[in-house]
Amino acid sequence: MRSSRDKLLHIFKSLLESYGEQGWWPVDWRYHQEQGTDPREEIVIGAVLTQNTSWKNVERALENLKVARCLSFEAVLGLEEEELQKLIKPSGYYRQKAKRLKEVAKHLNPVEKVRTIEREELLRIKGIGRETADAILLYAGDRAFFVIDAYTKRIVERVFGFSGDYESLRRWFEENLPRDLWVYKEFHALLDEHAKRFCRKRPLCEGCPINQVCTQPLR
DNA sequence: CCCCAGGCCGCGC
DNA sequence: GCGCGGCATGGG
Numbered sequence: 001m002r003s004s005r006d007k008l009l010h011i012f013k014s015l016l017e018s019y020g021e022q023g024w025w026p027v028d029w030r031y032h033q034e035q036g037t038d039p040r041e042e043i044v045i046g047a048v049l050t051q052n053t054s055w056k057n058v059e060r061a062l063e064n065l066k067v068a069r070c071l072s073f074e075a076v077l078g079l080e081e082e083e084l085q086k087l088i089k090p091s092g093y094y095r096q097k098a099k100r101l102k103e104v105a106k107h108l109n110p111v112e113k114v115r116t117i118e119r120e121e122l123l124r125i126k127g128i129g130r131e132t133a134d135a136i137l138l139y140a141g142d143r144a145f146f147v148i149d150a151y152t153k154r155i156v157e158r159v160f161g162f163s164g165d166y167e168s169l170r171r172w173f174e175e176n177l178p179r180d181l182w183v184y185k186e187f188h189a190l191l192d193e194h195a196k197r198f199c200r201k202r203p204l205c206e207g208c209p210i211n212q213v214c215t216q217p218l219r
Numbered sequence: 220c221c222c223c224a225g226g227c228c229g230c231g232c
Numbered sequence: 233g234c235g236c237g238g239c240a241t242g243g244g
Contacts, residue, residue: 047225054224057241092240096227129227149225192225201223223244230236 001213004160005176011159011210012183015190018209019197022189025139028066037072040111043140045071047132048100049091060090073105100127104136114141130166138188142181146173147188151195158199161215 001007025043032039042062049058064087065071070079079087084098091097107125108114114136122133134145148169157163164172177183198208205211205218 050224051226052224053226053240054242056243057224060242090241092224092242093226093238094240096239100227127227131226135225147225151225188225195225221244224242226239228238232234232236 007160007213008173008176010213012177012187012190014209015194016186019190019193022186022193024185024189025135028062028071031066031071035069035072038111040114040140041072041105044073044104044108044111044114044136045076045101047135047139048097048104048127049088051093051097051132053092057091061088064088064090073109073111076101076105077109096127103127108136111140115143117141119145130170134170138181138184144174144179144181144184146170146177146184148173149188149192151199152188152191154201155191155195155199158203158216159210159214 001010025046027039027042029039031037032042045065046058046062049061062071065075068075068087070076070084070087076084081098081102084101085094088094088097088101103126107122108117117137119133119137122128122136123130128136131147131149134147137143137145138147148166153163153169156169173187177187194210198204203216203219205214205216208214211218
C-alpha cells in the first residue's frame with residue numbers, strides 16, 4: 001500500500017467484494033416504461049427527497065407520487081403545492097421539499113439539461129446544495145462528479161485519518177480514482193452501505209472488511 | 220424518553 | 233468564511 005491512491009482503490013475493491021454491486025441509483029424502470037416518463041426525473045426527485053432523510057421514508061413518498069402518477073417534472077410542476085406536500089409528507093421537511101422539487105423541476109426541464117447544465121448553475125437553485133447537485137450530475141447526468149456525504153466524510157476520517165471540507169474531499173476522490181462513471185457511482189453507494197453496516201457512528205470494527213487498513217484502533 | 224437518517228438555508232459573528 | 237438552529241417524518 002504505497003500511496004493513498006493504492007489504498008483507495010484497495011478499499012473500493014474490498015467493499016465491492018464484500019457487498020457486491022449496488023446498482024445505484026435505485027429507480028423503478030417498469031413504472032417509467034409504462035408511463036412513458038424519464039427515469040432520470042425520478043433520480044432528481046429522489047435526490048431532493050433524501051436530504052437528511054432515511055431512504056425508507058423517501059420510498060414512501062416516491063410510492064405516493066407513483067400512485068398519483070406524479071413521478072415526473074411535468075406532473076410536479078402541474079400540482080398545487082399543497083397537493084405535492086401531501087404526497088411527499090413521509091419524507092419529512094415536506095414544505096421545504098415541495099418548493100425545492102418545483103424549483104429543480106422548473107430549472108432542469110426538459111431533463112436532458114442534466115447533460116449540459118453547469119454545476120454552478122445547479123448550485124444556484126434554492127435547495128440544491130453540493131451533495132444534491134453532484135448526485136444529480138453523476139446519477140442522472142452521467143457526469144464525473146464524486147458525491148460526498150456525511151458517511152463518506154466519516155469513513156475517510158477513520159480509515160485515512162484526515163478530514164476536509166466538501167470540495168477538497170471531492171477533489172481528493174476525483175484525483176485519486178480512475179475517471180470512470182461506474183466506479184464513481186458504485187464507490188459512493190458502497191461507502192453508504194459500509195457506513196450502515198459497520199462504520200456507524202459507533203463503529204462495529206469486528207468483522208469490518210477493511211479494518212486491516214484503517215487508522216482507527218479496533219472497537 | 221432519546222437519537223438518527225444518503226442536507227440545506229438563513230442568520231449572526 | 234464558519235457555526236448554529238430550524239425544518240419533519242418514521243424507526244430503533
